[in-house]
Amino acid sequence: MDMNEIKEIFFQECEEQLAELESGLLKLNDGDRDPETVNAVFRAVHSIKGGAGAFGLDDLVSFAHVFETTLDCVRSNRLEPNQDVLKVMLKSADVLADLTNAARDGGSVDEARSRQLIKELEALANGELPPASAAEPAPKAVAPAPEPVAAPPVNEEGFQPVAFSFEDFEANEPALIEATCYEIVFRPKSELYAKGNDATLLLRDLSRLGEMSIHCDMDGLPPLDRMNPEAAYFSWKISLKTDKGEDAIRSVFEFAEWDCDLDIALADGCAVDASEELPMQPVPFDLSMLDEAPVGSVEEEEQIATRDRDAAVSAAETASNVLQMAQSSTRAPAEAQKNATAAASAAAQQAASAATPTIRVDLDRVDRLINLVGELVINQAMLSQSVIENDTNGTSSINMGLEELQQLTREIQDSVMAIRAQPVKPVFQRMSRIVREIADMTGKSVRLVTEGENTEVDKTVIDKLAEPLTHMIRNAVDHGLETPEKRLAAGKSAEGTVRLTAKHRSGRIVIELADDGAGINREKVRQKAIDNDLIAADANLSDEEIDNLIFHAGFSTADKISDISGRGVGMDVVKRSIQALGGRINISSKPGQGSVFTMSLPLTLAVLDGMVVTVANQTLVVPLTAIVETLQPEASAIHSFGATQRLISIRNSFCPLVDVGRILNFRATQANPVEGVALLVESEGGGQRALMVDAIQGQRQVVIKSLEANYTHVPGIAAATILGDGRVALILDVDAIVAASRGQTLKPEMSLAAAG
Amino acid sequence: MTYAAKNLTTGGRELIAFRVGDQEFCVNIMAVREIRGWTPATPMPHAPSYVLGVINLRGAVLPIVDLSARLGMKPAEPTVRHVIIVAQVKNQVVGLLVDAVSDILTVRDEEIQPTPDISSEFEKSFARGVLAIEGRMICLVELEAVFPHEEREAA
Structure with a gap:
């Protein structure tokens, strides 16, 4: 495994963590106050931070850190996760996703946005105090500090100790009344580094608690030739003067606790400069490097910290740490059990314990x-x-x-x-972000409700679904929903609802996008179509036909007239991409009540339970899910209606009779209904139809074979399959047949080139 | 010797010759995947008249085109003696119904004569040239012209 592969794994894990993060935040947003949810959110951010640290992705680390700090406040009940807080957090999750993507694919992120969010997060962490200075508990020191003790000696291994000074912590809080002194011995094990933690960062966090002096014990360091680059040899002895108590100290080491030896003891005196008491040679550390950055600039600080770390930890060590991180995952579950009470654990550990084992296959x-x-x-x-x-x-x-x-x-x-x-869940989750962003941009208040997100569909369909769906969501929020004022005026709640549902139907997946907005303004759409020469000025169109005009290619200039419930923006593109997937899209709209877009997509490569029927000596397969019942029509139940239409009465209701053989052009004349069998089907357009076939052969599970691969889409036919005798049978597209029976002729789309 | 090597050394190309009605045609052998006997095809609704239907080719759905009808001649009446040339056209596979496969020809490029100046645009559109072999005339068919891809996409 080389570095890039490990990095790729990290990013894949990030994706999972981000999904976890977002769903957790959304749960909180819905009023879930389960501490486990908060913990899950916290863990997700922490894992990303930990992994990012191992790869030196500084932007990601610094942002995740601030985010984490704020989340920690929520976790410890210092911050109530109300709507406003969660709004910031959801935005932060978006930025975190952006930063992850930027780290993976290059490219840049909106820095102003992330900086703004960092400020907001910090403000939240500090209980809404004015941001910036309050966020940094260690303001710039005023008092002169003891200078670093001469030049640090270079020992025989050529190891250059890093100079630390304590100037920043000296006069930190002169007003402190009950500052206690602690003696902390911090001895990290190699696992600590392996999990992406960093002693420098821990020490820096510790330094924020109060006045601190650090001595690094390098006695354990073997000569260079015997040194294991992955092992931990240093330990630190820290004197800390703080009023925060032992718990605060322990919380700094919270994620590292079980990967290090940590002794915290009350010191007798408050000797900050305790060097003479220490048996080992004191190595002064210049902690000012960590904190000398002016207040507020966390990124810079992190960068300095990273540079600092790089001096101490060689690049090789970082690389092998990651290797270990992967290996240690096997050990992780046992450890996780041991620390079952620990709310969060390091990246590798929790990835292993949280997720069931998976493999990635081509x-x-x-x-x-x-x-x-x-x-x-x-x-x-x-x-x-x-x-x-x-x-x-x-x-x-x-x-x-x-x-x-x-x-x-x-x-x-x-x-x-x-x-x-x-499951379509990942795509749906992405949509919630889009809704948030558009809602923000347009100043509308929108709630996205998703249903059936566990509906499963083939991966290729999922991948291609995101784009048209994004487009439609944008349209729904931007043009479909009214502004809060208008909504209130219309007697609706100020918050608009966009409902996204997925379900299986007739061997297809049906995705519905409904909004409770104003609906399509048919008058304007019609006018627009006339202006664009799409229809004649005196054309007599049904409501449905007008609604469908928005899918017309020539309609997509509509964004210039923004006020039209202007869904024409690129709806033709949406329609085309849905059709390319072998799907269909329908719209139904009620003025004042909103619009519903219904997409029906095939579950490609899937199998289908079908009823095998005979029509004009041809074998056809009707998807079983579409069939409501089958019946043998009696002559008395058949009623002629007009010149060509026939109805069948079923329990005293009349249902149009559709001759499949006629619609598919298999025969020239209408078959006699009494000689055949009627399949009562329910189509997605609503309404029942009785499909006339000659005979039923039986039920069978069939494998869907694409007709498009070598041929082309055939109207009225969903796909093909191969029957037991080795012959190809066609699978009926019930919805298209029903639509055709309504008078919309199946377009004889000529394939393989109509003559020359 | 592989086809490519042969091509390099002789500067020639290999063609499969077949009979449709009383005329002979040939196509580049590289486009031909296999040749198989006629099996009844499942008719397709709303298909052009020269599309006889689809058959099962080891799990793939393969459309069968009556080349005779496609080239504007009398539609074939398929019998067990007919053969299907399974050919690759762009990224699709199509079965061509022909009367019989007669020969594999190795010809050099200069042996292919340009299509004679005939009145019909239709014939000119798919004929890439003619060959005179042992007193017979064999028309070299460009499959991609017979099945233009754009029209399928437009459909």
């Missing part, structure tokens, strides 16, 4: 497996069929074996499919 390998299993299923079906055909003397053992084989293949298939199927 998608191609999974795809290959899925294809092979698909073949297996088809082969198994063919085998069963031929056995049944040749089974004259009822060889039951073969049949039993085949049944078992069938169950096994089905189970294998389910498991394999589950590998590729992923």
